[in-house]
Amino acid sequence: MERHFDQELDVLKQTLLRMGGASEAIVQKSIEALKRRDMALAEEVFADDKAVDRLEIDIEERCVSLLALRQPLATDLRFITAALKISNDLERIADHAVNIAGCVKRLDTEPPLKVTADIPRLAQLAGAMLRESLDAFVRLDAPTARGLLRRDDEVDDLAHDLFRELQQGMCDDAATISRALQLILVTRNLERVADLATNVAEEVVFVAEARIVKHHAEEKLGGGMAAGEDFARS
Secondary structure, eight states: OOHHHHHHHHHHHHHHHHHHHHHHHHHHHHHHHHHTTTHHHHHHHHHHHHHHHHHHHHHHHHHHHHHHHOOOOOHHHHHHHHHHHHHHHHHHHHHHHHHHHHHHHHTTTOOOOOOTTHHHHHHHHHHHHHHHHHHHHHHHHHHHHHHHHHHHHHHHHHHHHHHHHHHHHHHGGGGHHHHHHHHHHHHHHHHHHHHHHHHHHHHHHHHHSSSSTTTOOEEEEEHHHOOOBOOOOO
């Protein structure tokens, strides 16, 4: 019985990783569509989003079944509840890729506007954070997860610089306003992808250490223990 439970947990983990890979790929595809002004690639993003949605439903059903039938405790319980939250975060990441694809389609009716090089850089950073947070989840590597929480600041700084660059471009040439606004939307969506990758890292700390670090910046930075935040159940 115990071995079968372990196998079910492993299938859940593999399905979650598959969903993570699909979510990361769809974000990168949306940025490629933006760089190349490729409408066909943008359309693929919408189709890929449906596949991510199906994976989320699959994971939810697996988690509910495990909770109802196995009544897990301690680390196993934290792992399953974290998987539920992470699958929701991954689905939202795919939704942000869809938003970016929508910007690509709207830009198709506009004259060409050079995509600032920092947008692909922002996408790479957000994608790397997502990939590393999922790797940390597989290994239950809390130190790596805490490091990712700090890297979110790097993404925020880059997004802020991009916003100022695009804002300045609109001031210099009013004819670029509608196009620059679309790129600002792209930037905002990529910033949210990094935020959601941070959520995944927070869940890693929760599973590995039985500690909730969400909304507690002091713990993210110092790795210390906030009073009253010990949720250890093992």
